Amino acid sequence: MLDMKEDRAISTHPSIIVRPMTGADPDLDGALALSQAVSWPYRKDDWRVALELGHGLLAEADGAIVASILWWPYGDAFATCGIIIVSPAMQGRGLGRTLMEQMLDATGDLALLLNSTVEGHRLYERFGFSDVSTVHQHQARLPDSVPPLPDSAVRTAQASDLPAIVRLDEQAFGAARTRLIEAFSRIGTAAVIERDGVITGFAMCRRFGFGQAVGPVVAATAGDARQLIHHFMAEHAGTFLRIDISGDSGLGDWLTTNGLPEVGHVTTMIRGQRPAVAGEARTYSLASQSFG
Ligand SMILES: CC(C)(COP(=O)(O)OP(=O)(O)OC[C@H]1O[C@@H](n2cnc3c(N)ncnc32)[C@H](O)[C@@H]1OP(=O)(O)O)[C@@H](O)C(=O)NCCC(=O)NCCS
Structure with a gap:
């Protein structure tokens, strides 16, 4: 009570x-x-x-x-x-x-991270959360045809790629999310970029909400992130697709131009210290606003 x-x-x-x-x-x-x-x-x-x-x-x-x-x-x-x-x-x-x-x-x-709506902001401030960045929600029903990129380095992931995906996500996120990555690969699919036998980027896509959601997207460059996202835009042409990108991803204009306009944003807030990230790759799109 x-x-x-x-x-x-x-x-x-x-x-x-x-x-x-x-x-x-x-x-x-x-x-x-x-x-x-x-x-x-x-x-x-x-x-x-x-x-x-x-x-x-x-x-x-x-x-x-x-x-x-x-x-x-x-x-x-x-x-x-x-x-x-x-x-x-x-x-x-x-x-x-x-x-x-x-x-x-x-x-x-535990240090805690959340993505706050305008309504929640005051509540979280009261509990010692402070603003660190923003997350931008892009979504729309895609055109019926989205041609694949001619020179794409992206391929569909195999089950054997999973350990490398988990490792790359851990480096970019700062903590291991093995269960989340495994669950997303069960309910959705993954795509990877492999160079010289090394997986340098990946994206996942799963059923969520009104259609499909793309994320996480972890890549070495914004160009690779765009290729990974485009892979799923082509795969899910004609359906509703959502992606939540980090504010400093630099992908907002490209998504809007390619049929996925921004529909809102939230403020990333943290209480305590976020674990450090390692390696070259970084997170361009979140697993979700809740999962981070
Ligand atoms: C955000 C939400 C969970 C707050 O729950 P609540 O029970 O209404 O909040 P409380 O009554 O405990 O109030 C906590 C503080 O938030 C403030 N607050 C509550 N609703 C607010 C609103 N709509 N806009 C601005 N501030 C608000 C209160 O004034 C209070 O501040 P105070 O301590 O200075 O008085 C609730 O409004 C909600 O469910 N909103 C819709 C969904 C949502 O946006 N959730 C947040 C996701 S990150």
């Missing part, structure tokens, strides 16, 4: 329970209704994958799920958090703050 201060009490819902989220149908269905209530595009499967890869808390009032928060530890020093939603009828009454407190209790000393 939540212990809320008098001035924060939710008068119509005096008894709110915060508890771990499970993968059972009632939790997934309630979570889906919650994300739909704030017009987020999550499908039930997207919630399932998010929970399988991390941990979640739900707030329940009178048997209805009214708020969520999830987090994804990567190693023992760093995690991302996200899918922080309070149902519109319950917003502005301290529930977001309560969920943050409980998540911070659960994550202890």
Whole structure:
């Protein structure tokens, strides 16, 4: 039971329970209704994958799920958090703050990164998160035909490429995301750039929301990142495609020109120290705004 201060009490819902989220149908269905209530595009499967890869808390009032928060530890020093939603009828009454407190209790000393909407920004500042960069969401239904690039260095990844993809992602992200990469390769596909027998870049694409989502994209140069993204634009011509790029990727204008305009952006915020990155390759597109 939540212990809320008098001035924060939710008068119509005096008894709110915060508890771990499970993968059972009632939790997934309630979570889906919650994300739909704030017009987020999550499908039930997207919630399932998010929970399988991390941990979640739900707030329940009178048997209805009214708020969520999830987090994804990567190693023992760093995690991302996200899918922080309070149902519109319950917003502005301290529930977001309560969920943050409980998540911070659960994550202890882990450094935390999140991508904040305008609505969430004040809440996260209160908990010591500070702005570090931006993430830009590009999406649209692609034209029915997107011709492949003539001189593309990209090929579809094989199962045997997975260890190299995991290693490259770890160098660019700063922490190992083995389970995430394995899950994405099960529910989607990967493409790589290989030079002199070494994998120097990769991209993944999976079903998400209204269509397909491309990410992560890790590459040695912006030109390689464009080739990797184009590979999936050609593969998914005629369908809805989303990509969340880092603010300093330099890919925004190219995506817009190629039919994927920006539809919004979020602010990347951090609490604590993000692990250092290594190697030449860098992350051009996120796995998702929540996964980082
Ligand atoms: C962001 C959100 C989770 C906040 O939850 P909440 O229960 O409404 O927040 P709280 O009542 O605990 O308020 C926490 C702080 O945020 C501020 N806040 C809440 N909603 C806000 C809004 N829409 N715009 C600006 N500030 C807001 C409050 O004033 C409060 O600040 P204070 O401590 O200085 O008084 C909720 O508004 C929401 O679900 N929004 C839609 C989905 C979303 O954008 N989620 C964030 C994803 S990163």
